[in-house]
Amino acid sequence: MPELTLVIGTRNYSSWSLRPWLLLRHLGLPFAERVYELETPEFAREVPRWSPTGRVPVLLHGPLRVWESLAICEYASELAGGRGWPEDAAARARARAVAAEMHAGFQALRSACPMNTRARGRRVPLTPAVLSDLRRLDALWSDCRRDFAAAGPWLFGHFSAADAMYAPVALRVRTYDLPLGEVARGWCATMLADPQLQEWLRAAAAETRVIASDEAGA
Ligand SMILES: N[C@@H](CCC(=O)N[C@@H](CS)C(=O)NCC(=O)O)C(=O)O
Secondary structure (H helix, E strand, O other): OOOEEEEEEOOOOOHHHHHHHHHHHHHOOOOEEEEEOOOOHHHHHHHHHHOOOOOOOEEEEOOEEEEOHHHHHHHHHHHOOOOOOOOOHHHHHHHHHHHHHHHHOOHHHHHHOOOOOOOOOOOOOOOHHHHHHHHHHHHHHHHHHHHHHHHOOEOEEEOOHHHHHHHHHHHHHHHHOOOOOHHHHHHHHHHHOOHHHHHHHHHHHOOOOOOHHHOOOO
């Protein structure tokens, strides 16, 4: 039995759950999953048993409970000998800044374009705030790819927690056909083709729950 358990929400909508799940998979750390449907009485009753915020994801490791997606990524990386971050100290600091920027920011994009992995062809109004978030994303992904292209296809060459943190954004780009430059679109294509992400998407496609408040766009 795996000693790690990741408690997650409905895969189609739970963007915060996807992030550490993807990193754990890429690190090859075995873990069990416990899935609770978002916005159900069962979620409200059960998740606070594991998570002090009553939110997912939360990682269970023996008596330890790690809530907050970014903290789970950090812990998973430590369990994997630091492989969740770039080896070079300067690149690692930059990757952490990039990951923290996602964790704390992009509110306009996140609220206008909820992650909805099954949906395609949705259109939402691209307000000035959403466009500003998209410009920042475009610059961030393009700068990383420019500087680390020689080391591999991910933001810092090798897959890292920074990629995991932005995986849900690649899915939003696909669902809402968001405008980005060619280099940024290239990173999205790499992410969308990732076999581990594909595994998540297959499981999400098999879910039946529809959350009306997360069904944005015409
Ligand atoms: N800052 C948290 C955000 C967690 C979060 O908002 N999770 C959502 C699902 S994606 C949730 O649990 N929503 C249920 C609720 O708020 O009741 C993290 O990074 O883990």
